[in-house]
Amino acid sequence: MKGLKLIGALTLLLLTATSWAQSWAEEYDAALSAAARGEWSAAREKFLAAAALRPEDQSEATRLPGPVTERRNWRNGAPYSPNFGAAYAAYKAALSEGDDATREGLLKTAALELSTLISKGQRSNETFFILNQIYIVLQDTAMQREVEEQFKNGEVKWRVDTAFLSPEESAAIRAFSGQPDPNQNQNQNQSAGVTTTDVNANNQGGTTTAPANPASRVQIVPTKFALVIGNAQTRLSEGKVDFAEADALLIRDSLVQHAGYDEANVEVVTNATAEQIRTRAAALAERMGDDATLFVFFSGNGFNIDGRDFIAGVDTGSATDTSSMIGKVELLQPFIRKGARIFSFYQVARPKINGRFFGSEVPIVGAISQMNGTIEGQTVTGIPGTGGQVNGLFARSIASVLRNLRSNAVPISEFGWMVFNDMRGGRVGVSGLGGAQTPTLPTVRNLPAEASF
Amino acid sequence: MNQSARKQILAVIAGALAAPAFAQIPDVVSAFDANTRSMASAGAFNNTNANANSAGSNPAGLGYVSSAQLSFTFRNLPTSVQRLNGSFQNPTLTGDTGFGKRAITSFAYATPISGGTLGFSYEVNGFLDNRRFGTQLADGLVRVDNYTERLRYQADLFTVSYGRSRGFNSFGFGLVVANAYVSNQRNLTLIDPNNGNNLGNQTTDVSGNAVGVGAVIGFQSTPESSPNTTYGISLRTPITLNSNATTAGYFDRIPGQLSLGFASRVDNRGSEDFLVYGFGADYFFGGQENKVIGRENAISLNGGLEYTIHRFNAQWPLRLGFGVRPNGGNGFDGRNLVTFGFGYRPNNQKYTIDFSLAKPTNGGPVDLGLGITYSVGKSN
Numbered sequence: 004m005k006g007l008k009l010i011g012a013l014t015l016l017l018l019t020a021t022s023w024a025q026s027w028a029e030e031y032d033a034a035l036s037a038a039a040r041g042e043w044s045a046a047r048e049k050f051l052a053a054a055a056l057r058p059e060d061q062s063e064a065t066r067l068p069g070p071v072t073e074r075r076n077w078r079n080g081a082p083y084s085p086n087f088g089a090a091y092a093a094y095k096a097a098l099s100e101g102d103d104a105t106r107e108g109l110l111k112t113a114a115l116e117l118s119t120l121i122s123k124g125q126r127s128n129e130t131f132f133i134l135n136q137i138y139i140v141l142q143d144t145a146m147q148r149e150v151e152e153q154f155k156n157g158e159v160k161w162r163v164d165t166a167f168l169s170p171e172e173s174a175a176i177r178a179f180s181g182q183p184d185p186n187q188n189q190n191q192n193q194s195a196g197v198t199t200t201d202v203n204a205n206n207q208g209g210t211t212t213a214p215a216n217p218a219s220r221v222q223i224v225p226t227k228f229a230l231v232i233g234n235a236q237t238r239l240s241e242g243k244v245d246f247a248e249a250d251a252l253l254i255r256d257s258l259v260q261h262a263g264y265d266e267a268n269v270e271v272v273t274n275a276t277a278e279q280i281r282t283r284a285a286a287l288a289e290r291m292g293d294d295a296t297l298f299v300f301f302s303g304n305g306f307n308i309d310g311r312d313f314i315a316g317v318d319t320g321s322a323t324d325t326s327s328m329i330g331k332v333e334l335l336q337p338f339i340r341k342g343a344r345i346f347s348f349y350q351v352a353r354p355k356i357n358g359r360f361f362g363s364e365v366p367i368v369g370a371i372s373q374m375n376g377t378i379e380g381q382t383v384t385g386i387p388g389t390g391g392q393v394n395g396l397f398a399r400s401i402a403s404v405l406r407n408l409r410s411n412a413v414p415i416s417e418f419g420w421m422v423f424n425d426m427r428g429g430r431v432g433v434s435g436l437g438g439a440q441t442p443t444l445p446t447v448r449n450l451p452a453e454a455s456f
Numbered sequence: 457m458n459q460s461a462r463k464q465i466l467a468v469i470a471g472a473l474a475a476p477a478f479a480q481i482p483d484v485v486s487a488f489d490a491n492t493r494s495m496a497s498a499g500a501f502n503n504t505n506a507n508a509n510s511a512g513s514n515p516a517g518l519g520y521v522s523s524a525q526l527s528f529t530f531r532n533l534p535t536s537v538q539r540l541n542g543s544f545q546n547p548t549l550t551g552d553t554g555f556g557k558r559a560i561t562s563f564a565y566a567t568p569i570s571g572g573t574l575g576f577s578y579e580v581n582g583f584l585d586n587r588r589f590g591t592q593l594a595d596g597l598v599r600v601d602n603y604t605e606r607l608r609y610q611a612d613l614f615t616v617s618y619g620r621s622r623g624f625n626s627f628g629f630g631l632v633v634a635n636a637y638v639s640n641q642r643n644l645t646l647i648d649p650n651n652g653n654n655l656g657n658q659t660t661d662v663s664g665n666a667v668g669v670g671a672v673i674g675f676q677s678t679p680e681s682s683p684n685t686t687y688g689i690s691l692r693t694p695i696t697l698n699s700n701a702t703t704a705g706y707f708d709r710i711p712g713q714l715s716l717g718f719a720s721r722v723d724n725r726g727s728e729d730f731l732v733y734g735f736g737a738d739y740f741f742g743g744q745e746n747k748v749i750g751r752e753n754a755i756s757l758n759g760g761l762e763y764t765i766h767r768f769n770a771q772w773p774l775r776l777g778f779g780v781r782p783n784g785g786n787g788f789d790g791r792n793l794v795t796f797g798f799g800y801r802p803n804n805q806k807y808t809i810d811f812s813l814a815k816p817t818n819g820g821p822v823d824l825g826l827g828i829t830y831s832v833g834k835s836n
Contacts, residue, residue, distance in 0.1 A: 070506045075522065
């Protein structure tokens, strides 16, 4: 009886002892839950609350209190990233914010917080990636360049918690950093080699080997269409893009195999006149429904005349002869009328002629993103790949990134960054030529930054 | 029969009821390692562990159990045999120990609940199965022939505990219900040594269950300033048995146990392998010396280590231990142990298998134990 009384007294004493609670863990868990529900403002608030209780992000596992015989790590060894999480949540909240001023404020706050983490040595692929996305949305190319330079100047070893990143972002970051995709099919590049006939704009038959193993393709999205144009032939005296036709076929294969495009929805036009291009584009638009996605790729010659971009046909003999060209906006007009979301890519040399260069025109009407294969004043370059086939650097990088992503919902912002980095740094499966060619990042008009094709 | 002879007969009978006047029964009445992981490290980590078995050994360990788990151990219950020669009252003894029967000696279940962890534990707290034989045992005016006796005892503890951690410390308490079984079966024949006449046979068969209630409380700490060291302390009250009118003379109170434990961890910087070593001391108190199975205050000391290797997508803990187990009462012998064991914990699987053996330094067969731990449900 005495023993029971003693134990009862000790029990009471210890139960009333003050406690050290893991409330930072509770706040962090609440942040993760809010993020999972897409409630980014609430997630940010909880991340900040966690940081108030435990201020510093931690790359290593957090060891939980407990006996040495049964050591436990918090969340199976995940990093503790409340500050990164708060900044990311601000970024995500900004993307869905309707008010421009609020949106910009959130983006700048997120950028500042991420920059602070980088300055503290917390250099992670995710931090750089998201920071770059922010500057893309802010259309601040100068800061994008600065982020790129920071990224290159130093090791990237810090781990952040990736539990709240979207799968597309995670895939993009993996590809961007050269990490293997754990879900990637190792045999994705193999095909059965079924031969089909592809008729180009001049009704000249050609054969190519189309991807013939439907089981290895990304699941098709029937509302996705593509207009792929490659004009290798030209009557221009200089600037011939010899690999343009090969690029068109490469892009076609990549879209069908790795990006969920139905072969029947991909219109390949090679060595065509402006009229033929116009006709094929109209026919494609006719087949599209009202809520379609259009991928446009052009490899060939283009010019900017009086502020308007033009695509040259195979019969264009002069850089000023617009009668043999088709305007870029005119080309997209049938699709704009259909309400399509257009993602356009131009592998066109952009020399300055009379102070102007192709790619200067950004369509005002329509939901359009536009990405050029080279920066203003520069040309485009082709390199031979395996088997000796020469393709343009831009087309090769597009194909490479699509192959690595293997997604039927490719986010344009991430995609643009990945292609940029692939061409510049050679990380994504291609030994890039570094400074040989630098693309522009996508310019997005009337499309959300997270829009995908 | 004359009066003197009658007195001798009564003395023999009384002698047969007295506590054994020798110390050759290896003592597992108090310090018995019921679960296999404890057995493999000689009980060194009983107070510093955090698993379902903590419900019985140190409920504070439950405070760090974050997912429901159950475990059980299947091991042997060692027996002993004594042969009497010469005098019945002061015999010359030779003895053997036996492997004994096999049984589930430990079962535990723990599950997190709001604010802490609830645990249930069943374990064999103490065990005795001793047989004695002898014939033509002289004792004055009479002779004892065909003497056989079997004394058995087993105490089972059922504990319901609650443990709760707060940062670097954890606290727990529990209610203990004890069930003790005692059995004594004896046969002997009294002979007149002068003429070989049978003076009578005596048979005794006493057995019974007794129940008692006690409590256990425990505390564990892994100080923030010393994160690789854990200290533990626990106290279980003596448990007085009730409803045991027929066996109270044999055993009437399970001794209390005050235990201290210390464990330290050394991580291998180059790999995930790690070493944990620990020491423990158990003080048994509050027993009754004047019973047939008498219990004196005694201290057991335990030391053990566990080295965990990470290979082949699993963890392989290797265990060694040494236990100093002095005799806990008159008529018993100490039973020091050298222990060994290993475990198999496949990564990303819910089960763990542990195997252990313990070799008494005094001789006798090796004790063997097999344990399985299984995680059920999600973490809290």
